[in-house]
Amino acid sequence: MSLSPSVEAIVARLAARNIRWERTRERIEAALASQQPGRGPERHIGPYVTVAREHGSGGGELAARVGAALGWPVLDREIIDLVAAHLHVNPSMFNLLEHDAAGWVTDVLGDLMPHVVITRDTYTHELRRVVQLLAVHGEVVLLGRGAGFFLPHECGLSVRVVAASEDRIARVRTRTGKDRDGALAEIKDADRARAHLVSHAFGCDIADPLYYDLVVNTSRYPIPKLAELIAGACRARCTSEPAPAAYPSS
Numbered sequence: 506m507s508l509s510p511s512v513e514a515i516v517a518r519l520a521a522r523n524i525r526w527e528r529t530r531e532r533i534e535a536a537l538a539s540q541q542p543g544r545g546p547e548r549h550i551g552p553y554v555t556v557a558r559e560h561g562s563g564g565g566e567l568a569a570r571v572g573a574a575l576g577w578p579v580l581d582r583e584i585i586d587l588v589a590a591h592l593h594v595n596p597s598m599f600n601l602l603e604h605d606a607a608g609w610v611t612d613v614l615g616d617l618m619p620h621v622v623i624t625r626d627t628y629t630h631e632l633r634r635v636v637q638l639l640a641v642h643g644e645v646v647l648l649g650r651g652a653g654f655f656l657p658h659e660c661g662l663s664v665r666v667v668a669a670s671e672d673r674i675a676r677v678r679t680r681t682g683k684d685r686d687g688a689l690a691e692i693k694d695a696d697r698a699r700a701h702l703v704s705h706a707f708g709c710d711i712a713d714p715l716y717y718d719l720v721v722n723t724s725r726y727p728i729p730k731l732a733e734l735i736a737g738a739c740r741a742r743c744t745s746e747p748a749p750a751a752y753p754s755s
Contacts, residue, residue: 551660552743553639554646554735555653557711560695561673561688563723564666565648570732572646575739580639581648588631629706649699654707654716662739665717669724 554571558564565581572579582596589596636652639645640661647653653663668676670692677688703711714720719738721731 549643549660550637550640550657551643552739553643553652553656553661554739555656555661555663556646556648556666557651557653557664557699557717558649558666559668559673560692560699561676562666562668563676563728567666567721567723567728567732567735568646568648570729571735571739574732574736575644575646577644577646579646579648581650584632584635584639584647584650587635588628591631591635592627625702625705632706651703651707651709654703654709658718662719662735662742663717664735665714665720667720667722669722672724 554568554575554577556564556568556571558567568579568581571577585596632650633655636647636650636656639647640652640656656663673692674685674688677683677691678685681688681691683691700711703709709716719735721735723731726734
């Protein structure tokens with residue numbers, strides 16, 4: 506049985522988006538491997554959207570809807586996978602780094618392989634390079650990873666997602682099955698880890714609204730409506746002639 510035209514169109518768009526992402530990933534991996542990140546003066550950065558969020562605020566869902574509205578890939582763990590591939594380590598190491606106060610982790614790769622020690626500074630350096638390369642390719646939604654704190658704001662849209670405490674707790678309880686105390690503890694731990702990483706890596710306060718173009722509250726407005734708002738703001742900014750931006754130093 507053949508698919509309806511509308512379904513076929515959706516499938517075609519999804520396939521095209523995946524192909525574009527695969528090509529972008531390959532180019533970025535090649536640039537990292539060759540140590541040539543493409544810093545030519547003729548290159549432009551963006552357009553892009555960065556989404557920072559309070560834990561449990563629905564920022565992941567909002568980013569997904571913004572990506573769907575714009576037809577852009579939404580990258581979260583994919584960013585970490587690229588960093589890990591370049592450093593030849595397991596991506597799960599970075600979960601420890603983002604929560605480890607000591608700022609380093611060791612990966613045991615086997616009896617015949619040396620231990621690999623990754624510092625938070627090494628992680629941050631490579632993270633910035635990967636995000637910058639993604640921004641050069643443009644048309645991407647970057648979820649978390651502090652991207653909005655070092656990419657040039659005139660080339661994209663930086664968004665922070667917040668919500669009332671009880672709504673955040675309810676989301677985490679629904680997702681994890683934890684009781685209220687467990688959900689609240691998870692929220693506090695995640696928020697503290699994100700704030701610490703941004704402060705240490707970029708010298709910024711993650712909660713300062715002046716770092717963002719938009720701060721949206723999912724307790725005040727439905728996520729689908731906020732996604733339309735953000736996509737519209739991005740289109741309005743991107744319709745103007747893109748200004749060349751100096752490639753941020755890493």
